[in-house]
Amino acid sequence: MQNLLKQNGGLLALIVLFVFASLRYTGFLSEYNIESFLRYNAMFGLIALGMFFVIITGGIDLSVGSMAAFASVIAALMSPYGLLPAVLVPVLLCAVLGFLNGLVITRFKVMPFVVTLGMFLIARGLALIASGQQTVLLSSESGVGNLGQGDFLGFPIPAWMLFVAFALGTVFLIKAPYGRFALTIGGNEEAARLMGIPVEKVKLLVYSLSSALAGLAGVILATQFSAGQPNEGMGWELTAIAAVVVGGTLLTGGRGSVINTLVGVVLLGMIFTVLNFENGLGHININSYWQTVIRGLFLLVVVLLQSSGTRIKLNLNWKSA
Amino acid sequence: AAQAQELPKLAVKSSYRIGFSQTESDNPWRLAFSKSMQDEAKRLGWTIVETNAGGSAAKQVADVRNLIAQRVDAIFISPREEKPLAPVVLEAKKAGIPVIIIDRNVDESIAKAGNDYITFIGSDFVQEGKRAAEWLVKATKKNAKIIELEGTTGSSPANDRKQGFHEYIKSYPGMQVIAAQTGNFTRDEGRKVMETLLQAHPEVTAVFAHNDEMALGAITALEAAGKKPGKDVIIVSIDGEKDALNAIIAGKLGATVECNPRFGVKAFQTLKDFAAGKKIPLKVINPDKFFDKNNARKYLPDAY
Amino acid sequence: MATREQLLLSMEDICKSFTGTRALTNASLQVRPGEVHALIGQNGAGKSTLLKILTGAYRKDSGKIWFDGREVDFKTPLDAQKGGIGTIYQEVNLVPQRSVSENILLGREPRKYGMIDWKAMHLQAQKILQGMGIQLDVRQELGSFPIATQQMVAIARAVSQQARLVVMDEPTSSLDEQEVETLFAVINKLKSENVSVIFVSHYLDELFAICDQITVMRDGKIVHTGPIKKISKFELVSKMLGREVGDVQCSGRTGFHKQHAAATQPLLNARGLKQGLRLKGVDLTVRKGEIVGLAGLLGSGRTETAQALFGAEPLNAGEVGWKNQTTRLTSPRKAIALGMGFCSEDRKKEGIVPHLSVRENLTLALMPRIAKFGRIDVRQQEEIVERFIQRLGIKCSSPEQPIRELSGGNQQKVLLARWLCMNPDLLILDEPTRGIDVGAKAEIQQLISELSENGLGVLMISSELEELTEGCHRVVVLREGKTAGELAGTITEHQIMHAMAGTEGASQHA
Amino acid sequence: MLESKMLKPKNTPPRKPLDVRQILQQYGGVLTLLVLFVFNAIFTPHFLSLQTLNINLTQVATIVIVGVGMTLVIATGGIDLSVGSLMAISGALAPLIFLNHAFEGTVLGNVLAMTLPILLAGVFGMFNGFLITRFQMQPIIATLILFIAGRGIAQVMSDGKLQTFTNPGFAELGQGKWLGIPIQVYLMVLVVALAVYLLKSTVFGRQVVAVGGNEKASELAGIPVQQVKMWVYAISGLLAGLAGLIVIAVNSSSDANQVGENMELDAIAAVAVGGTLLEGGKATIVGTLIGALIIQLIRYTLLAQGVPDAVALVVKGLIIVGAVALQKERRN
């Protein structure tokens, strides 16, 4: 029972916040609001999913934000050639950069933090170079923009992509050997190696995957906002890391849940929405710097909820042992 | 007047609930901008809902959508990027909410002033760059070795001011840009970059900074290197903030092109006029002054 | 000598240097099909290194390895696994957060359409464990089981790989007798299937019970190899230590020489200790100059008791008296300030600080004491370290060598020294001689005896009954988290076993 | 056997190639620094001058000061993302003090303005430590909270305004010189020297490393683990506070939005390039100094060579990863 609470501390916070907001603000539950929320946060969801797989191996990927910006530029550059190139080329290019991340991490044994910090700079530089330091407009003839702006069965396409990705992610983590390998490596890398698990291949895979998903987020960025933007994605890596952690995953690796990561993404996104709505009530006038303070406090509360939950779990284990 | 019929209507009321989507609030210019909006709203007794996109066009679109979902009476948008923000203006129109665009415009091929939004109240970055160049050409008698301190790489004020400046000096072969590096619009980086460039290019005679803060940083760097800003090296910049006017009075800064952040009064007045059914021009350019040693003292009390 | 074709494994002239130390010099090892081959040597002799080279965990500097008639050079443990070698490493090298089934089968899990077939996987894991006579919930996290169970899982993983050769590096060091029996049954079964086993252990009895051939290592070299039947224990020990048979002194079977000195003032007096569901009422007393043994089956709560007494785990109930005053044990810091020391059973997780040098590891607890105004007196520190390195015969290239580079047994000695240098009144030792070679073991036991004669109180947890019977003045026996009995005077293994099991024969608590 | 002996009369294993790697590993940082230096000496005009040295040292001072605190934090296996925001907080407070009517123009005002903000930043650092020790929060998240909220707090303190001032006494901190060398360089050297001493020779310093190496073992050896952690975050906060003061003193202006922006990345990069293990347990202050100098020299070189910002980002990323890769230990 309390174990449930711990694992779902984030979910609990989300439900509370959601109920609170739907009762308090008119327009919060409107179809328009929910769809626009999903359309925007789909990008963070995809990035957080990639980050999740990196983090369960005990690594970290700081390059995702720059990677998304790079992908958005490439997608915009490829947009005149049609949907397929505009999606595949940026995603593949990012996957290659991610593969390079993984290669340096496994071959030269450089800490993931440093390698991806390097890529954080490099990908940003590449985005600026490729775009000529300008916003690159998406071609409007090819209809590529539909991918970000259109609906499928009355639901935003980016949101579909998000749900499919998370469904696949869940299956991958639970059922696919490489998903289990990733968890195992995070648990104890040396042991995993001695157990004969192909540690290097798994790492190459997760870093490529993380970058490819960041690339996909970049494609959504370009198509949804009709432009490749080399200066976008600042700080996205921290949002993604925060979402993964709020989802109850340990940064030391070895444990985590895909669905709770989604909960983390939605929760963090909802903080912004709720702050905006609260401002709109006109009772208080929170200027932008107070908003930052409140956002920080909110994160504090959510994480505190998680950490006290952690202790409940430990105590419980003793009793059931 | 014919076009105005296609715009959503705004009932005449004594007080409105206004949404204001600010693109970022991490520099004095933006903060002065936001403050003038807040002050005017307070003066009128209106409610203003300000959102801050933190420099992200994507977040700004989400913010505007959020304002639409809240069904505010009207929305002011200071867009981060022209194209990404255009579609959401159409969404506001569809929801029956009139929009005024401030500072930078949105893509006119997607959303048209007078048709999809009321009007654009703005400044012209390219023009600012040109005016800075114009002054510098005169001040240096068409001969200068210039260091250009650029704004944040890839941002539109940086790109446009650069463009305007370079377009103008093109026809003066004596005006030579010997180095151009970004100082990210900040005083600290402006100083650091200038310190470094001074070492590599001691022959410099002029500086063009994309904003006042970097110009002030450059002045510190020049003084530390034992040069006299205003004499050995002539500096021109853009914005017109208080410190810059002080520097002009002290003879350190040559001139600065005003880029007035105080849109509040004009923006709210325009909205009131619109509600009252008056005809609104499709473009309202905030008149930008030009400050040099002749008028700096006079305008100092008004500077932000 | 047999040719390569007749042998299953032939390692020839293997050399290996680590920065600073030469771990192996022309070491050779031959194993025939279906034979159980003992590998023995002092701590740091190079056993683990040799085996890690075989399984691809380390790369050799030079030498050749022939396996199954072909020359091989395994680059990763995975290669070796695929090549037909299953391995149990010295430290339990499994992943505690994963389930038991995954730990046994990961890497060769049953699949359906490329995806893991969990049902089949759990079933298969269960069957493997059942084959070894173990019944447990294979879906649970491995970390929730005691170390011994984890060790059995490691064994299950290695032997279920259909390997031609199973390498076991000290598999029994954390097992109790019953589980050792189980392991021997497994080994015999492997043997009957013509699978070979390399078996490393510091328990000579075990070697003689199960092995066919024996290879003795000393200082990275092979000093003897031959059938085990043809060598006596004494010869073996003398070969290991590099001394003549006559020199190897052995009064008892352990290095203890118990003085039946009348016990004096009580030092530690614990009554009714309770904690969670693990401890349900432990009573025990340690007096000055007394060695008290703490016996019990696996999971009986010995480690918990020790940790609670040291303040590492908060108590729910119970009273603790220290030198006639009641105290509350809230943290290891406080316990140390009172004059206690505690040597944990899990040296990798709770003992060593891997990147730090031997010097700093040894003085980790002592540091505040040899500091003036927060500054460490390095001269004094070095002196102390030098003294203990000599006294305990710690084998390291210099006091500045990082402790992670030391062999397991030598790490254990450094940890012992960490506490001895504190001059404590009471030393709590949880399995102090686990993984330590016979020579060093006797030395350590002797040292404990001497210290107790000088007034040190010792509480010693041990799974080796002879250590308890020969070394301890009294033995407190725990059963299911409670003190089940206390033995004093001439203690026999028989008595302890009865008390542990809860059958007749144990004298009740005085 | 015999043949090989005849071929190689000396009975030592071939060691030559191995040594090069070892040298790289040990001195990779210094080597990178040297290469950058020589490159500039040849290709950058006016590089070999006292002025250039001064510029580089003043520009690197704040990275080093913050990097020292970061080194200690990382040595315990943690990380501190909040340093930039703490710089902003300290930078926002100081002008509030010396521009306050009660103190304006007084020495006391300047003294308070140079101490209180540092202490405040230290208190915030302690708050980080509190979250991490008391609630077992993961450092990256615990410090992310102040990373986000801290800048907001600084803006609230200064009401979001750019605070500019003319205060020669206070400005000494950033602009003053003594014997031709900027004051902030002395401060940097002092901080480094103290930290080297702290980490090498004091009980606290060794406990910091021990906690990072094995927390459980340290606890059992009687090390006050929670206190040690608390203190490293406090120290990191204090040093960030000092760096914040230097930045505003140099510019005679405090902008809560900008002071210390991206400092956490520079500091962490300096620590990593310097050879400290990010997983804790091994740390070098001098390494961090070298790491910071490398980062500074990269920046200087790229600027002086007129490399466009976009390309500079790529080069900077490559050099950081390369410098760390150079120093990696060989795997057995």
Ligand SMILES: Nc1ncnc2c1ncn2[C@@H]1O[C@H](COP(=O)(O)OP(=O)(O)OP(=O)(O)O)[C@@H](O)[C@H]1O
């Ligand atoms: N990774 C390493 N780096 C440096 N030296 C090492 C390393 N691993 C082992 N050594 C050294 O090699 C020698 C042999 O160690 P090894 O672990 O093989 O001994 P062992 O015979 O298994 O001892 P034990 O019985 O204590 O397990 C020791 O001197 C040890 O210090």
Ligand SMILES: Nc1ncnc2c1ncn2[C@@H]1O[C@H](COP(=O)(O)OP(=O)(O)OP(=O)(O)O)[C@@H](O)[C@H]1O
């Ligand atoms: N359910 C459990 N959850 C967590 N840890 C457990 C659990 N069961 C056992 N352990 C751990 O297993 C170890 C052995 O438990 P315990 O201390 O009760 O046995 P012991 O008598 O000391 O046996 P030994 O030391 O020989 O393994 C302890 O370290 C304990 O923390």
Ligand SMILES: [Mg+2]
């Ligand atoms: Mg060994």
Ligand SMILES: [Mg+2]
């Ligand atoms: Mg135990």
